[in-house]
Amino acid sequence: MLRKTIRKKLAAKLKEVQSELWHRMREPVPTQGAYLRSGVSGHIRYFGVPMNGPCISAFHKEVGRMWMKVLRRPIQKHNLKWERMKRLIAKWLPPARVCHPYPVVRFGVIT
DSSP: OOOOOOHHHHHHHHHHHHHHHHHTTTSOHHHHHHHHHHHHHHHHHHHOOTTOHHHHHHHHHHHHHHHHHHHTOTTSOOOOOHHHHHHHHHHHSOOOOOOSOOHHHHTOOOO
16 A cells, blocks of 8 residues: 555645745744754654655755745845855754564564
8 A cells, every 4th residue: 555645645745845834934044944953853753654755855945946946035235145045954954764564563563
């Protein structure tokens, strides 16, 4: 049985993160990073079931892209290169990984 994140839930969570990032636009990067770390880690822990790795990594990548757009807001002249953004993502966002074991392992009770 394949369990996969529903596209509507993924899009709704991304929209929620984006609106919250735009509200937190003028906060310092560590505050934004702490908020994103808690949101992304909760999403990964909830949806981190086996065979759902592509959806988790897509969510992680899209949150990183949205954060970069917020940090490069058009009001200011930005000098944020992708190399620096990758370092910020590696520092603040947890890696996208599967957290839960396969059902065979989880229910593999030996009596």
